[in-house]
Amino acid sequence: MGDSIQISQNLICQIIDDNDKSKKKPKKTKPKVPRESQKSQKKVPQKQQLPDESKAQKETPSAGWPLQPPFFMPVVPPSTNPELEAIRSVLKESEAVLEKMQKHEENMLKQVTQRSKELHEKEFKLPQQKSIVCxxxxxxxxxxxxxxxxxxxxxxxxxxxxxxxxxxxxxxxxxx
The missing domain is CATH 1.10.287 (Helix Hairpins)
Incomplete structure (x- = not known):
């Protein structure tokens, strides 16, 4: 139980560098910076970064929205399940019946509104004014x-x- 394994700092740096080189990362777009700030950044000397600092910088969010990997839906081959096919056929039939019912409803609505207008005109029509005799x-x-x-x-x-x-x-x- 007295045996212990020690890992050196150099070994950790090599492992981190190998992992960074082996993975291909998508190219990130650089945020647009005005020219004056670019000139001021060039004049400032950059200090050499340690491996821990580079890792911390990569984890901080960049300006703008992070890039998302594309989302692909798998193509599902048509199934040969007879139950599923029966359900699909019933669904198509019910959709066709629904469309017919909606058309019938529209026609009935038109007829009812037309008849109501006719009845309204008959019932609430002003009587003809009789001329006064003599x-x-x-x-x-x-x-x-x-x-x-x-x-x-x-x-x-x-x-x-x-x-x-x-x-x-x-x-x-x-x-x-």
Whole structure:
């Protein structure tokens, strides 16, 4: 139990360097930096990085969205399962029935709205205004009575003509 294994720092660095070289990493786009800041970065001397620092820098997120690997859906070959085929055929039939029902519903809706408009027009139509029968004779009588308030017998001829007009209208069915 007293045996122990010691790993040197150089061995760890070699392992890290080998892993970095063997893996191909996608090329990352560099964020656009104004020219002035690029010049200032060139003037600043860069210090040599230790392996631990390079690993820490790679783990920090870069500016912008990280690149995602493409997502591929596997192509599923058509199945020969009879149960699955039966389910698919029933599904297609039910979709066809659904489309027919929707068309039928649209037609019924059109018919109902058309019939409701017709009924509305019939029920709520304003009745034809009846013309007032013997209007001129009536106005003549009322004018005569206003003119001759004390002697109303002077309007007898106008009253008789108004009565005759009303009798004729009753006989013709114009008055109810």
């Amino acid at each position: 209007q001129s004779e009536r106005e003549a009588c009322s004018a005569c009575y206003k003119e001759h308030t004390k002697d109303s017998l002077k309007c007898a001829n106008l009253v008789r003509s108004y009565q005759d007009c009303v009798r004729k209208a009753k006989n013709l069915g114009k008055l109810l």
